[in-house]
Amino acid sequence: MARYSKRMEKIKASEIREILKLTQIPGIISFAGGLPAPELFPLEKMEAVAKKVIHNDGRDALQYSTTEGFLPLREHIVKRMEKMQIKTKAENILITSGSQQGLDFSGKIFLDPGDIVICESPSYLGAINAFKAYQCEFREVETDEKGMIMSELEKTIQENPNAKFIYVIPDFQNPSGRTWSLERRQRLIELANQYDLIVIEDNPYGELRYEGEHLPAVKSLDTEGRVVYLGTFSKTFAPGLRIGWVCGEGEVHNKYILVKQGADLQTSTISQRELSAFLDDYSLDDHIETIIEVYKNRRNLMLETMKKAFPADAKYTVPEGGLFIWVELPKAINTTELMKTAVEHKVAYVPGASFFPNSDTKNTMRLNFSNMNEENIVIGIERLGQLLNEALK
Amino acid sequence: MARYSKRMEKIKASEIREILKLTQIPGIISFAGGLPAPELFPLEKMEAVAKKVIHNDGRDALQYSTTEGFLPLREHIVKRMEKMQIKTKAENILITSGSQQGLDFSGKIFLDPGDIVICESPSYLGAINAFKAYQCEFREVETDEKGMIMSELEKTIQENPNAKFIYVIPDFQNPSGRTWSLERRQRLIELANQYDLIVIEDNPYGELRYEGEHLPAVKSLDTEGRVVYLGTFSKTFAPGLRIGWVCGEGEVHNKYILVKQGADLQTSTISQRELSAFLDDYSLDDHIETIIEVYKNRRNLMLETMKKAFPADAKYTVPEGGLFIWVELPKAINTTELMKTAVEHKVAYVPGASFFPNSDTKNTMRLNFSNMNEENIVIGIERLGQLLNEALK
Numbered sequence: 001m002a003r004y005s006k007r008m009e010k011i012k013a014s015e016i017r018e019i020l021k022l023t024q025i026p027g028i029i030s031f032a033g034g035l036p037a038p039e040l041f042p043l044e045k046m047e048a049v050a051k052k053v054i055h056n057d058g059r060d061a062l063q064y065s066t067t068e069g070f071l072p073l074r075e076h077i078v079k080r081m082e083k084m085q086i087k088t089k090a091e092n093i094l095i096t097s098g099s100q101q102g103l104d105f106s107g108k109i110f111l112d113p114g115d116i117v118i119c120e121s122p123s124y125l126g127a128i129n130a131f132k133a134y135q136c137e138f139r140e141v142e143t144d145e146k147g148m149i150m151s152e153l154e155k156t157i158q159e160n161p162n163a164k165f166i167y168v169i170p171d172f173q174n175p176s177g178r179t180w181s182l183e184r185r186q187r188l189i190e191l192a193n194q195y196d197l198i199v200i201e202d203n204p205y206g207e208l209r210y211e212g213e214h215l216p217a218v219k220s221l222d223t224e225g226r227v228v229y230l231g232t233f234s235k236t237f238a239p240g241l242r243i244g245w246v247c248g249e250g251e252v253h254n255k256y257i258l259v260k261q262g263a264d265l266q267t268s269t270i271s272q273r274e275l276s277a278f279l280d281d282y283s284l285d286d287h288i289e290t291i292i293e294v295y296k297n298r299r300n301l302m303l304e305t306m307k308k309a310f311p312a313d314a315k316y317t318v319p320e321g322g323l324f325i326w327v328e329l330p331k332a333i334n335t336t337e338l339m340k341t342a343v344e345h346k347v348a349y350v351p352g353a354s355f356f357p358n359s360d361t362k363n364t365m366r367l368n369f370s371n372m373n374e375e376n377i378v379i380g381i382e383r384l385g386q387l388l389n390e391a392l393k
Numbered sequence: 394m395a396r397y398s399k400r401m402e403k404i405k406a407s408e409i410r411e412i413l414k415l416t417q418i419p420g421i422i423s424f425a426g427g428l429p430a431p432e433l434f435p436l437e438k439m440e441a442v443a444k445k446v447i448h449n450d451g452r453d454a455l456q457y458s459t460t461e462g463f464l465p466l467r468e469h470i471v472k473r474m475e476k477m478q479i480k481t482k483a484e485n486i487l488i489t490s491g492s493q494q495g496l497d498f499s500g501k502i503f504l505d506p507g508d509i510v511i512c513e514s515p516s517y518l519g520a521i522n523a524f525k526a527y528q529c530e531f532r533e534v535e536t537d538e539k540g541m542i543m544s545e546l547e548k549t550i551q552e553n554p555n556a557k558f559i560y561v562i563p564d565f566q567n568p569s570g571r572t573w574s575l576e577r578r579q580r581l582i583e584l585a586n587q588y589d590l591i592v593i594e595d596n597p598y599g600e601l602r603y604e605g606e607h608l609p610a611v612k613s614l615d616t617e618g619r620v621v622y623l624g625t626f627s628k629t630f631a632p633g634l635r636i637g638w639v640c641g642e643g644e645v646h647n648k649y650i651l652v653k654q655g656a657d658l659q660t661s662t663i664s665q666r667e668l669s670a671f672l673d674d675y676s677l678d679d680h681i682e683t684i685i686e687v688y689k690n691r692r693n694l695m696l697e698t699m700k701k702a703f704p705a706d707a708k709y710t711v712p713e714g715g716l717f718i719w720v721e722l723p724k725a726i727n728t729t730e731l732m733k734t735a736v737e738h739k740v741a742y743v744p745g746a747s748f749f750p751n752s753d754t755k756n757t758m759r760l761n762f763s764n765m766n767e768e769n770i771v772i773g774i775e776r777l778g779q780l781l782n783e784a785l786k
Binding site for chain 1: 401455457505557
């Protein structure tokens with residue numbers, strides 16, 4: 001009956017969201033989502049700021065506000081960006097409903113049907129789904145432990161003159177957990193400048209580093225205003241507020257503001273002001289330190305348990321930060337098919353296939369280590385190891 | 394440098410948002426926005442619920458949640474829909490970031506470049522801008538004091554076989570303030586069924602009726618699941634929460650959920666839970682009664698002052714509810730040009746031209762009566778009347 005737009009043929013249910021539904025089965029141990037640990041949320045502090053925001057500024061907090069976002073929050077963000085070695089100004093920050101909205105806007109602003117998005121292989125499935133809605137095609141570029149392979153990127157650019165942007169997650173990449181070297185970051189900028197391309201840098205996890213040194217964001221190396229940086233408080237603070245941001249310049253940034261107007265006018269004033277009040281009154285750095293300590297232990301425990309419980313020929317990344325470990329299994333294993341058995345055994349992960357927009361890779365999976373407690377990590381990984389060993393018999 | 398998508402040629406700054414910036418000049422009396430009166434926000438109650446939500450359910454309130462929205466809030470909405478004579482279920486409700494997001498999604502789901510949207514003339518400029526992003530064209534249908542003229546609508550449908558949907562605001566329309574008769578509503582459904590069209594019913598003001606009887610929503614007359622209903626708490630409660638909803642059925646509704654996933658995963662959990670807790674603990678009906686009393690007085694005062702201060706040949710609507718009065722002036726007056734002088738004299742309105750996607754109508758304006766207090770209504774309307782009289786000399 002209803003005649004939908006052509007793009008709707010491309011829009012399918014996000015497998016992660018569907019899997020998250022499965023994982024609400026009581027008693028399941030889920031390594032599927034990318035959820036932060038709720039036991040670490042600073043509840044007393046949030047109770048104080050929630051009360052304060054209404055008490056002190058209730059009329060403004062409940063009213064319409066500017067599309068760009070609450071100015072004091074944007075100023076806080078400018079200060080946080082300095083940690084990524086990015087020097088910017090509040091006028092270059094647009095508050096979005098999570099960084100997912102920044103991804104959707106990037107598709108809307110740059111992509112016509114048939115346009116090419118260049119991305120890492122594998123890449124974040126939420127981004128792939130957001131871009132697909134604009135009827136683009138994807139070119140995956142191979143990655144190694146130092147990030148996207150630059151000779152492969154250049155070849156891909158040359159073969160695809162209608163590429164519009166390069167989408168990258170250089171820090172603790174989703175799903176691989178890998179971090180790009182400084183050289184690769186510099187080379188990416190050189191290539192973007194040379195071939196006149198936009199770079200969308202998605203950095204939800206950059207502040208969650210458990211070892212090694214912080215590297216400068218790609219945006220900090222941007223010499224021509226062609227990097228659009230997407231940030232979020234979902235992983236460092238709390239996803240329920242839905243506060244992310246876009247950092248960009250000039251005409252490009254102005255397009256994001258225009259698109260935000262038509263999309264939903266502005267992000268929740270309440271969410272913005274509660275977060276901003278938290279940043280006024282408390283130290284997010286202290287909070288991040290607490291998170292890092294817990295997540296680092298969980299990562300270590302997961303890796304140790306995998307070493308004992310997983311098949312000897314399973315390969316996996318050892319991420320220096322972020323939320324995910326990426327597992328490559330012998331080709332005999334199809335992780336999409338195995339998921340049903342896993343859920344029956346009350347353990348869940350994300351099958352890797354969803355992270356490859358084109359290629360048909362069935363033997364990978366993404367494991368999250370931030371959301372389950374230590375006990376469940378051991379039980380769940382042992383359970384999963386057993387299933388994998390049985391599947392290989 | 395950056396190569397944007399073709400749709401970006403269509404996306405311009407919303408004149409209302411730009412005017413709202415102008416109207417932040419201190420001391421200006423603005424009838425431009427569609428803002429509720431902030432002095433009526435129930436601050437003490439909201440302070441209590443903001444505290445309670447974190448205290449009782451903080452971990453869930455700050456965490457990711459389902460795309461569809463917080464179930465208890467959706468159940469509250471089902472109950473409110475009964476007042477519009479709509480019988481529905483929580484599974485048919487999707488929480489959006491204001492009803493503006495429902496408008497954007499409607500464009501995304503149904504419109505390919507060149508498709509036709511049929512709308513009232515004039516129509517809501519935020520909707521026009523949202524749909525334009527999907528490169529559609531508009532066919533305006535003439536309206537009178539009973540709403541869209543049905544013989545004109547049928548003619549328009551017949552002339553435009555690639556029309557995808559009819560966008561209507563049947564209650565206290567934005568900008569005209571007019572309300573559709575029951576007969577027109579019934580006929581709209583007959584025509585939608587006959588010609589296989591979707592109807593997008595936008596109803597932000599329906600509960601704000603100051604006189605006369607409530608009429609059934611178009612959605613309540615829907616026999617084939619082809620009306621998508623957009624609701625919001627922005628006008629009856631508080632816009633800063635950014636809580637709206639889509640009510641639809643079956644496959645069509647499922648498309649909205651899919652698009653929401655890609656657009657921003659979900660609406661702010663904090664906003665949803667604070668509103669839901671308010672609806673648990675307090676009476677929104679009582680709050681709406683308070684609003685109605687104040688807005689009714691402001692409408693009456695504005696109309697009385699217009700009668701004395703405006704040129705004798707100015708025509709204007711007498712809305713039975715909502716937030717707006719629509720003014721038609723002698724053809725000699727160009728309200729877009731007059732706006733500059735008006736702002737210099739510290740009074741603002743929205744020039745009518747933005748509400749006509751195609752036609753070139755320069756002699757109309759929209760006046761909001763909810764956001765200014767009684768004193769400012771009298772001063773502002775007298776000031777505006779003086780400017781209009783001078784412009785006609």
